[in-house]
Amino acid sequence: xxxxxxxxxxxxxxxxxxxxxxxxxxxxxxxxxxxxxxxxxxxxxxxxxxxxxxxxxxxxxxxxxxxxxxxxxxxxxxxxxxxxxxxxxxxxxxxxxxxxxxxxxxxxxxxxxxxxxxxxxxxxxxxxxxxxxxxxxxxxxxxxxxxxxxxxxxxxxxxxxxxxxxxxxxxxxxxxxxxxxxxxxxxxxxxxxxxxxxxxxxxxxxxxxxxxxxxxxxxxxxxxxxxxxxxxxxxxxxxxxxxxxxxxxxxxxxxxxxxxxxxxxxxxxxxxxxxxxxxxxxxxxxxxxxxxxxxxxx
Numbered sequence: 001x002x003x004x005x006x007x008x009x010x011x012x013x014x015x016x017x018x019x020x021x022x023x024x025x026x027x028x029x030x031x032x033x034x035x036x037x038x039x040x041x042x043x044x045x046x047x048x049x050x051x052x053x054x055x056x057x058x059x060x061x062x063x064x065x066x067x068x069x070x071x072x073x074x075x076x077x078x079x080x081x082x083x084x085x086x087x088x089x090x091x092x093x094x095x096x097x098x099x100x101x102x103x104x105x106x107x108x109x110x111x112x113x114x115x116x117x118x119x120x121x122x123x124x125x126x127x128x129x130x131x132x133x134x135x136x137x138x139x140x141x142x143x144x145x146x147x148x149x150x151x152x153x154x155x156x157x158x159x160x161x162x163x164x165x166x167x168x169x170x171x172x173x174x175x176x177x178x179x180x181x182x183x184x185x186x187x188x189x190x191x192x193x194x195x196x197x198x199x200x201x202x203x204x205x206x207x208x209x210x211x212x213x214x215x216x217x218x219x220x221x222x223x224x225x226x227x228x229x230x231x232x233x234x235x236x237x238x239x240x241x242x243x244x245x246x247x248x249x250x251x252x253x254x255x256x257x258x259x260x261x262x263x264x265x266x267x268x269x270x271x272x273x274x275x276x277x278x279x280x281x282x283x284x285x286x287x288x289x290x291x292x293x294x295x296x297x298x
């Protein structure tokens with residue numbers, strides 16, 4: 001008996017979630033049902049596809065080989081569905097975007113709201129994670145990143161550059177004296193990322209300034225900004241976030257400035273999907289416009 005598409009969907013869910021319960025949540029099936037379907041699939045292909053352990057389900061060598069083909073089938077099925085839907089002025093269905101919380105908090109709400117207004121049949125989900133979104137496990141359909149991936153076969157396009165400056169609250173600057181030179185930063189309390197939780201070297205802003213100690217730290221940009229608003233110290237802030245925090249002011253703007261970039265990372269097979277291409281085009285255009293608009297306000 002040859003594996004059917006329904007079998008492949010279950011196989012892919014277990015491979016990505018590495019557990020029957022996780023796959024069951026994704027598929028809305030009872031874990032026992034998922035287990036029976038995997039056992040039936042392994043019987044059909046006459047080889048174990050997973051190595052089972054108390055830690056979960058890990059792909060066997062045969063499972064790794066099947067994974068590549070199963071993902072090709074998945075991509076082909078998505079392309080076929082798009083083709084059957086035919087051309088449409090509006091997008092529909094569900095699309096999930098993974099993003100670091102800076103862009104997820106300060107850019108994506110406006111951009112996705114505008115796309116949603118133009119496409120009322122489209123459901124957009126924003127996954128904000130303090131780490132790189134795992135597209136291989138289908139945690140999202142596409143991801144915004146701050147550096148280009150170095151592994152895996154993905155479609156990668158640069159969206160736009162953005163800028164960061166050192167900032168502090170007006171209250172902090174009133175009570176802790178003027179900061180006129182880089183030397184004036186010595187001994188100041190700094191706000192930033194938790195050093196051992198920085199998931200991308202592009203986010204290690206303070207190291208670029210030669211600052212090794214972070215007095216108040218969080219893995220969340222939103223939390224860092226709220227700390228700065230409390231007047232506890234200084235930190236690097238996205239220019240596009242400053243308009244949302246009127247109490248913050250740039251510090252040493254002519255001496256301290258960083259430029260970073262956003263990239264859109266997609267599954268390679270999605271290049272055959274007119275629907276995903278149209279959404280990606282709208283998303284990138286919206287992000288470029290929103291970064292420019294917000295940065296022009298600072």
